[in-house]
Amino acid sequence: SQTIHQWPATLVQPVGSPLSLECTVEGTSNPNLYWYRQAAGRGLQLLFYSVGIGQISSEVPQNLSASRPQDRQFILSSKKLLLSDSGFYLCAWNWGGKQYFGPGTRLTVT
Amino acid sequence: AQSVTQLDSQVPVFEEAPVELRCNYSSSVSVYLFWYVQYPNQGLQLLLKYLSGSTLVKGINGFEAEFNKSQTSFHLRKPSVHISDTAEYFCAVSGRETSGSRLTFGEGTQLTVNP
Numbered sequence: 001s002q003t004i005h006q007w008p009a010t011l012v013q014p015v016g017s018p019l020s021l022e023c024t025v026e027g028t029s030n031p032n033l034y035w036y037r038q039a040a041g042r043g044l045q046l047l048f049y050s051v052g053i054g055q056i057s058s059e060v061p062q063n064l065s066a067s068r069p070q071d072r073q074f075i076l077s078s079k080k081l082l083l084s085d086s087g088f089y090l091c092a093w094n095w096g097g098k099q100y101f102g103p104g105t106r107l108t109v110t
Numbered sequence: 111a112q113s114v115t116q117l118d119s120q121v122p123v124f125e126e127a128p129v130e131l132r133c134n135y136s137s138s139v140s141v142y143l144f145w146y147v148q149y150p151n152q153g154l155q156l157l158l159k160y161l162s163g164s165t166l167v168k169g170i171n172g173f174e175a176e177f178n179k180s181q182t183s184f185h186l187r188k189p190s191v192h193i194s195d196t197a198e199y200f201c202a203v204s205g206r207e208t209s210g211s212r213l214t215f216g217e218g219t220q221l222t223v224n225p
Contacts, residue, residue: 034213044154044200044215090153099213101146104153 002027006091006102014110019064019078021105023091026072031093033074035066036101039087050074081109112137112203116216124224125193131186131219133201143184144202144213145175154200160184171195196223 003026013019025031035047046059048066056066063082067075074091086109091102117132135141145157158169165177175186184201201216 036215044202044213044218046213099144100156101154 002093002100004091004093004100004102006089006105008105009103010106010108012108012110013081015083016080019076019081019085019107021076021089021091021107023074023076023102024072025074025093028072028093030071033068034092034094034099035074035076036090036092037087038090039084044090048076083109085109112141112205112214114201114203114214114216116199116201116219118219119217120220120222122222122224123191126190128189129187129191129195129221131199131201131221133184133186133216135182135184135201135203137182137203137205139205141203141205143175143177144204145169145173145184145186146200146202146215147171148198148200148218150197157186157199191221191223193223193225195221197221 005024007022032051034049036044037047038044047064048056048058050056050068053068053071056068064076064078086107089105089107092099113136115134121131123129143160146154147157148154157173158167158175160167160177166174168174173186173188175184177184186199198218198220200218202213204213
């Protein structure tokens with residue numbers, strides 16, 4: 001069966017520090033992968049999606065970036081975090097017409 | 111491009127009462143429709159989806175939704191809610207022709223079930 005992993009589960013980082021969130025998928029090959037963010041009191045926002053290794057599409061300009069170094073690995077990064085980067089980050093993959101979400105990472109920027 | 115509007119940001123109800131969470135969408139192409147639930151401090155879970163066929167879709171935990179193409183709506187209903195249904199509910203849409211099935215989400219509706 002397919003599973004999706006995200007880590008860490010929670011993270012508290014100071015403003016200006018770097019960020020690296022990792023997402024891996026098991027049980028499938030060449031999945032379409034997505035990063036979403038849910039800011040407090042707001043809906044979900046698609047940040048990046050990837051249809052293959054090294055292929056990244058950005059939906060919203062910001063200080064975040066994404067990379068896909070391996071088929072089943074999707075990484076969300078930042079060189080310098082802002083307060084506004086706080087939120088709940090979800091990785092997802094697509095199969096059979098629907099999306100499956102990972103457990104999420106709750107990021108608090110202080 | 112698609113957009114989703116969830117008409118109520120907060121819906122308070124009493125236990126065992128019926129509930130309807132409203133969702134309207136706009137799209138220039140045919141769509142798939144979804145409802146997701148997010149319990150406190152957890153990730154998203156798929157409640158139900160409409161891909162094709164019958165416009166009345168039944169999901170988990172006793173929820174159902176009806177796709178109304180003429181009104182571009184996909185309202186979520188439950189005839190009798192429980193305390194455990196307290197959560198944030200998201201309506202989402204993806205275009206059938208969209209590469210990679212990207213989802214567009216509504217802003218969410220916080221359902222609070224009171225005893």
